[in-house]
Amino acid sequence: MSNSQDDERFSELTYRRQAALQMGGTAAIERQHQAGRLTVRERIGQLVDGSSFREVGTLAGTGVYDKDNHLVSVTPAPYVAGLAKIDGRPVAVGGEDFTVRGGTTFGSARRKGGQGGFIEDFAHHYRIPLVNLIDGAGGSVTSLKRRGHSVFPGVHGFERSVELLGEVPVVSAVLGTAAGGPAGRAILSHFSVMVRDTSQVFAAGPPVVKRSLGQTIDKNDLGGAKVAVDQAGTIHNSAESEEEAFEQIRKFLSFMPSNVWEHPPITESTDPVDRRDERLATIVPEKRTQAYNMNRLVRMVCDEGSCFEIQPTYGKSVITMLARLGGRPVGIIANNPMVYGGAMDVHSARKQIHFMELCDTFHIPLVFFVDVPGFMVGLKAEQEGTLREGMRAVCVAGKLKVPTITLVIRKCYGMAGMATCNKNDIDMKLAWPSAEWGSLPVEGGVAAAFRKDIMAAPDPAAREREIEAELKPYASPYRTAEAFAVEEIIDPRETRPVLCEFIALAEKRLRADVGLKARYGVQP
Amino acid sequence: MSAVEIVSPVTGTVWKIERAVGDKVEAGDVIMVLESMKMEIPVESDAAGVIASFNVEVGNSVDEDQPLCVVES
Numbered sequence: 001m002s003n004s005q006d007d008e009r010f011s012e013l014t015y016r017r018q019a020a021l022q023m024g025g026t027a028a029i030e031r032q033h034q035a036g037r038l039t040v041r042e043r044i045g046q047l048v049d050g051s052s053f054r055e056v057g058t059l060a061g062t063g064v065y066d067k068d069n070h071l072v073s074v075t076p077a078p079y080v081a082g083l084a085k086i087d088g089r090p091v092a093v094g095g096e097d098f099t100v101r102g103g104t105t106f107g108s109a110r111r112k113g114g115q116g117g118f119i120e121d122f123a124h125h126y127r128i129p130l131v132n133l134i135d136g137a138g139g140s141v142t143s144l145k146r147r148g149h150s151v152f153p154g155v156h157g158f159e160r161s162v163e164l165l166g167e168v169p170v171v172s173a174v175l176g177t178a179a180g181g182p183a184g185r186a187i188l189s190h191f192s193v194m195v196r197d198t199s200q201v202f203a204a205g206p207p208v209v210k211r212s213l214g215q216t217i218d219k220n221d222l223g224g225a226k227v228a229v230d231q232a233g234t235i236h237n238s239a240e241s242e243e244e245a246f247e248q249i250r251k252f253l254s255f256m257p258s259n260v261w262e263h264p265p266i267t268e269s270t271d272p273v274d275r276r277d278e279r280l281a282t283i284v285p286e287k288r289t290q291a292y293n294m295n296r297l298v299r300m301v302c303d304e305g306s307c308f309e310i311q312p313t314y315g316k317s318v319i320t321m322l323a324r325l326g327g328r329p330v331g332i333i334a335n336n337p338m339v340y341g342g343a344m345d346v347h348s349a350r351k352q353i354h355f356m357e358l359c360d361t362f363h364i365p366l367v368f369f370v371d372v373p374g375f376m377v378g379l380k381a382e383q384e385g386t387l388r389e390g391m392r393a394v395c396v397a398g399k400l401k402v403p404t405i406t407l408v409i410r411k412c413y414g415m416a417g418m419a420t421c422n423k424n425d426i427d428m429k430l431a432w433p434s435a436e437w438g439s440l441p442v443e444g445g446v447a448a449a450f451r452k453d454i455m456a457a458p459d460p461a462a463r464e465r466e467i468e469a470e471l472k473p474y475a476s477p478y479r480t481a482e483a484f485a486v487e488e489i490i491d492p493r494e495t496r497p498v499l500c501e502f503i504a505l506a507e508k509r510l511r512a513d514v515g516l517k518a519r520y521g522v523q524p
Numbered sequence: 525m526s527a528v529e530i531v532s533p534v535t536g537t538v539w540k541i542e543r544a545v546g547d548k549v550e551a552g553d554v555i556m557v558l559e560s561m562k563m564e565i566p567v568e569s570d571a572a573g574v575i576a577s578f579n580v581e582v583g584n585s586v587d588e589d590q591p592l593c594v595v596e597s
Contacts, residue, residue: 291563339534341561 024099095133103136135176269327315351331359536560573597
C-alpha cells in the first residue's frame with residue numbers, strides 16, 4: 001500500500017498498522033475459516049463499496065513492552081470499526097474480531113464497539129446508518145480478575161443503541177454465536193439477519209441452560225435460525241451464507257434514508273407506471289373459499305424486481321415487504337389468504353407492528369393489500385394473547401403519521417380490518433370489485449343474530465340460507481361506495497397506475513414531515 | 525436429474541390430488557389442494573419435471589413444511 005520510503009519514515013506507525021491487520025494471528029484466522037466463517041475484515045470488505053472502508057481506532061489494542069519500555073508486540077482490540085460507503089452512501093460499520101479472544105474483553109476502558117461503544121456515538125454524531133457485524137459472545141467472567149471488580153450492568157449500556165433506533169437505520173447481522181450483550185444489540189436494530197447453520201442467538205447458551213435448568217440442548221437447536229427466525233421472530237431474516245447476509249443488508253439500506261431528517265432515496269424506474277397487468281383481473285378466484293397467492297399479486301403491481309420481504313418465515317398470515325412503486329420506496333403489508341385464511345394471530349400482529357413503526361419512522365408510505373377475515377380464533381389463539389397483540393396493531397396503525405393507502409382485495413372484517421387503515425388522516429381506502437367488509441361476514445353474523453328465528457323454522461338450515469340471501473346484497477361493496485364510505489372501487493388492472501400516482505403525490509407530504517417522530521402514550 | 529421435495533405451506537388436510545405419479549408438471553402447476561381454516565389452498569410445483577411419488581393421500585392431516593410429494597427434474 002505505502003511505498004518503502006514512507007514505511008521507513010514512520011516505522012512505528014507502519015508496524016502497528018500491520019499488527020492490526022494480522023488480527024488474532026494466522027492460526028486463529030484459520031480456525032475461523034474452518035468454522036465456515038469470515039474474519040471481520042473480510043466481512044467489511046465484502047459488505048461495503050470497493051475499498052471505501054476508512055478505519056477508526058486501528059491502533060487500539062494491548063501492547064507488550066520489555067524492561068526498557070520498548071514495544072515487543074501488540075495485540076489489536078477485539079473489534080474493528082470505521083466509516084465506509086454502501087451504494088455510494090456513508091455508513092458506520094463495526095464488528096467483533098472473533099480471532100482476538102473470541103471478540104470479548106476490550107483491553108482499554110474506552111470501547112470501539114459493543115453497547116455504548118464508539119461506533120454508536122459515531123453513527124449518532126454524523127447521523128448515518130449503523131451496521132453491526134455481530135460475532136461475539138458478550139460478557140465474560142474472565143474480565144473479573146483483570147479489572148479487579150465486577151461491573152454494574154449497563155455501565156456500558158444500551159442508551160445510545162436505543163436512541164439510534166429513532167434517528168438512523170440500524171442493521172445487524174449475526175455471524176456467530178451471540179448471547180448476552182451482542183444478542184441484545186442484534187435485536188436493537190431495524191433489520192437483523194443471521195446465517196442458517198453457522199450462527200445462533202439466545203439469551204444464554206447451552207452451558208448456562210444446563211446449569212440453570214438441567215436441560216441439555218445443542219446450541220443450534222436452542223438458538224439456530226429455525227428457532228430464532230422461523231418460530232420466534234427474534235431475528236428477522238435468515239441467509240444461506242455470509243455473502244447473502246451482506247446482500248440483504250445492502251438491499252434493506254437501499255430503501256432507507258441516511259437518517260430521519262432525509263427522505264428515502266428515489267431511483268429511476270424502468271418499469272412503466274402505467275403498466276396494467278391483465279392477470280390481476282382474474283387472480284382472485286370467484287369462489288370465496290379458494291385461496292390465491294397474495295405474494296404473487298403484490299409483485300405484479302410493484303416495480304419489477306423491487307420487492308424485499310422482511311420476516312418471510314415468521315407470522316406468515318401477513319406478508320411484509322419493502323418495494324418500489326415508480327422508483328419510490330413503499331412498505332407493503334399484505335394479508336396472506338393461504339395461511340389461516342389471512343387471520344391475524346399473535347405472530348403476524350407483532351410482525352405488522354414492527355413493520356409499521358419502521359416505515360413510519362423512516363418516512364416510507366404504507367400500502368395495505370387487505371384480505372383479512374379478522375383475528376385468529378380458538379383456544380390456542382386466546383392462550384397466545386392474540387386479542388391483545390391484535391389491538392396493539394390497531395393502536396399503532398391508528399398513530400401512523402406516514403401516508404397510508406388501504407386497498408381491499410377481498411375480505412376486510414372486524415378489528416383486524418381496522419389495523420389496515422388510518423382514519424386520523426385522509427383515510428384513503430380503495431377496493432377491488434371482489435371486496436367485502438363489515439364487522440363480521442354475513443354468514444357468521446346471521447347464525448348469531450337470527451338464532452331464535454332460525455331454530456324456530458321447520459327447516460333451520462334453509463331458513464339460515466334464506467336470511468343470508470336476503471342480507472347479502474346489502475353487503476355489496478358498491479352500496480358502500482354509493483355512501484362514499486369507501487373512496488373508490490377500481491378495476492384490478494388499474495392498481496399499479498393508481499398506486500403509483502398517489503405514492504408520487506405523497507412526496508410533498510413526506511417533505512413536510514421529516515424529522516423525529518414522537519412516540520407517546522402506552523401501547524395496550 | 526434432481527429430486528425436488530414439495531412441502532406443505534400450511535397445517536391442514538389433503539383435500540384433492542389433481543395429478544398422478546408420472547405426470548409432467550411445469551413450475552407453478554397445481555399438484556394438490558389442501559384445506560386449512562375453511563380455505564382451499566393450492567399447492568404448486570416448485571420445479572418443472574415429472575411427479576415421482578406422493579407422501580400423502582386424500583384425507584391425511586399435514587403439518588407446515590411436511591413433504592407432500594417429489595418432483596424429479
